[in-house]
Amino acid sequence: MSPEPEVPRTDPGTLPLWSLREEVTLEASMDGELVLRDGCTTEPVRDADPVLCEVLRRMTFGPVLLSNVDPSLAHPAIREPGAWECGASPVWPVLHRLSHLVVRSLGTDDKKGPLLSVFTKTRGTLFDPVRLTDGDPLRLSPWASLRGAADGDPVLESTLAPFRVVLHRPEAAWSVRVLARPVSPATVLALPLAPATAADILAYLAAAGMTEKA
Structure with missing residues (x-):
């Protein structure tokens, strides 16, 4: 189990990163x-217009912030x-159509690298993380399981969800550990993490189908 993370002095802020699966290649036809x-x-x-071509090209090299390609893509x-x-x-629309080939990273x-990455397991399934309100407590889904991976990063999957989370x-990893018991979003904000970071991790896990209402 991962050790408790060090409490940051300031909130580093989260970024939506996009990439293509490692096995995907980009080619140009005649x-x-x-x-x-x-x-x-x-x-x-x-x-494909020049912006889309550049977005896909950069995504073959790993997680990219799309606004670095074109400021109009900031979100x-x-x-x-x-x-x-x-x-x-x-x-x-193109990235959504290709969602089964796209990796969404938080x-x-x-500059310490992504916190987590979400892989879509089924074609035509859109990953759409939404800000959680302080309503019903959440917990880790009983259908979700955590396993090790060849590269050492734990993988979280649910038999009911079309996503897997690395x-x-x-x-x-600490956020997943806390979800072993029912917690409210407000409780998660009290974790030894920057508040916005904790909230966004929880929103990604919820959008990936790894949580349920307690």
Whole structure:
């Protein structure tokens, strides 16, 4: 079990990071069409504008902050209830269509790497983390299980959820440990973590189907 994380003096702030699965490659066809290849499966991307081309290219190298490609793609890691997740850029429909090839990571601006990453296991399933309100207590789903992985990062999966979550840093593993008992979002904010970081980790876990109302 991961040790209790060190309490940060300031909240580093969270960042929504996007990448393609490691096994996915990006190719250009003879007619200029982009093709994402995952083993024997291909996904064409037609009429891609320069911004989308650059977004996909950078995503092949690992988690990227999309606003570094184009400021118009800036959005928070967690959307507020009732608010749209993204803007009107043509990049979003393509990324949503390719969600089964995309990895959604929760990062911080402290340059220590992502806290956790969410992988979609089924085609056509959208990962949409929403800000949680201080309502009913939550706990870890009884269908969720934590296991080790070859690279050493724990993996959280639920037999009922179309996602799996890789926990990269102690902050994320500690949050899962706390959810072993029913807690309210307000309780999570009292964890030995920066408050906004704790809240966003919980929102990602909830959106991935790893929690349930207690």
